[in-house]
Amino acid sequence: MSALGGSLFRPLGAAEEEEEQQLPAEIESLCMACLRRGVTRLLLTRVPFFKEVVVSSFACHTCGWANAEIQSAGRIQERGVRYTLAVRARQDLNREVVKTDCATARIPELEFEIPAFSQKGALTTIEGIIDRAIAGLEQDQPVRKDVDPGVAGKIDEFLSRLKHLKEVEEAFTFVLDDPSGNSFVENPHAPRRDEGLEVAYYKRSAQQSAMLGIQEEESDEKSVEPADDLRNEVLQFNTNCPECNAPAKTNMKLVQIPHFKEVIIMATNCEACGHRTNEVKSGAAIEPLGTKITLHVTGLSDMTRDLLKSETCRVEIPALEFELGMGALGGKFTTLEGLLKDIQALVEKNPFTLGDSCTPGRAEKLGVFSRKLQQILDGQLQVHFVMDDPAGNSYLQNIYAPEEDPELRVEHYERSFEQNEELGLNDMKTEDYETEKISSES
Template structure:
């Protein structure tokens, strides 16, 4: 008998919602209340644990969110708030996130703050309510302090009215925070997102410590993994049941070596594949542009790395590198992935999305269908700063008349995103040797 999934879909029609109810201490009246826990999956975000507390004695309520794991990279969001619409942006703040508004020198540290699903306005109002607590007492006992806090509350009120634009940043080393892009599926000019590698100190604050490397056996002979399929155990990202992932090193003709990982879950039938470069980051970035002229173009093989962005100018569609991850598929499969991603995104097609925005996304999906059936002419552009993406040239080894491939020098910002600016790769041994001779 198979085990039921740990994390369930919010839209699940199961009779058993798998909500856990436990008695909890109420900090307001010191009586016993109830906490409800639901382990669920938010599409386009991650697996989370939703908590809701209610006290039947005093009416105290609160809710929180805890991600089901830690991402590989930290994340930093920077938003330029210009109008009241920006205040309504949906926001997920994890337990490890720091929120800052530099214009008023406001910083909300992660210590003592629970994760929550809210909005930009909700963050400001919570800060205001927190400052208002005990103000009556301060006005009697510490009037000077109360006056300073009143002045700061006035600044928060001005931000809530958006009398002037201001900046809000969220820095989360766990990578589990989120800030809504109002312009999806194209980049938001007022919002920037940057992933970064955590420092050792950040890892330790989250409870991760490096393990000492095991001594290597010099008698072990190196294995050639190019000719074998390696298998390792993991969990299905749909139903969380144990599955086996197969990994193989493959050489793509006229390109390079790549590592393909494929997973098939017998429990829910989910199939996924992921592609990683087997040769690191290329010296130059690569931009590939193809004009669709024939339905057979949809059968072209495409390798999209997790650093490659996709653009279809005719549809004003832009898909960032990390949105659908690394893929080894066909152009038809890639466009279907993008279409399915749009259709299942609750921030674009959910019940709370305004009608005009949902209509524009539905029109975009219809145009993708037209490209797939050949009734709409368009171009697709693959831009990969790491140079690890590939689109099949069906005329190889001759040039493809409908496809252009451009190698380019990366910008400083692109090198920064790839972690190359802080990486020392030249004269390392020589400098180390000089240091050894100069130390007494």
């Protein structure tokens, strides 16, 4: 308990560095195969991406039956995540997947869906998910053929189509939708963008929040203080540390950024494990036009530029063929150097680019990317740094303000239908609302 500031969850490999070994707890349990006594082992640990997990395994020494599963014990993320992968070759079937209990897996071409909470959480591959589905459907087929031959025949036909997917003679789509935000689909081209993989972050609906057993906080308009008072006050509320899940406090304050707009800065400091985090949210509305900011990074002086990256902003470094999608790293108010270091840490901590999951070729690409990123940080490599925010709420400092910056280009553009859909604007109607309301009531 005291090894990590009172945390029950200890990182993998901690037993080698500490005198006290990390041993699994053993519990005597009933074997569901022979109804005799077996042993369940539980290990509370912390692994990349999953963060806190409970690894459990059961073994019966009488009949030899064994079972193992993994469950997430970490916090539910602020937003849900949806991965859409175009499977075009057999190599795509080998992509590693983290699928939690509450994630839904779909293959639209077959109208096939694995509902949430129908399977235990697993660390597997695309092919492993298909094999698991095939095994589940084949399990009761002998009984179905005797009881209902018609249904059994249809399932056999569907199983044939499902097995045919593994040949990848035709491309198909794999969708993994997790409202908890804790699932993951591997990008084998990391840190470069994967053209076949689309990642979208979204706000959970009330039904999804209820499914996860959480309740969204209801806003109380009467308790909101005037903005003038909030600007001069630091608000504090209770929360949990994202690393060790210990009780912590988050500070929040309204800040006016010069030559830009008002933002909300939130900072969390955990006294238990020492973890610190900060996040920025826009305090203004979505702008009528999207904003694309392009900076020609010429040296170390550019590293000190203040930078505001909203949650809806996408970051690109074309020279490195790198793209950071919307929602990744959250909102940040930092410097260009701080954001590049956060990107460097994000890429290097990707669990699928480390250890047994990492192939030599991928490790070499990661090393090349890290060296080039470090050259940018050291002022040895000149590149273009792009921030594309369809909501128009991101900002990069003009060090020549109010004069024009020769190395900085700011463009405003009309959002596409897809971008408006991601921001939830297509279903939002504010014009002639009262007229339509009166007509509908009459």
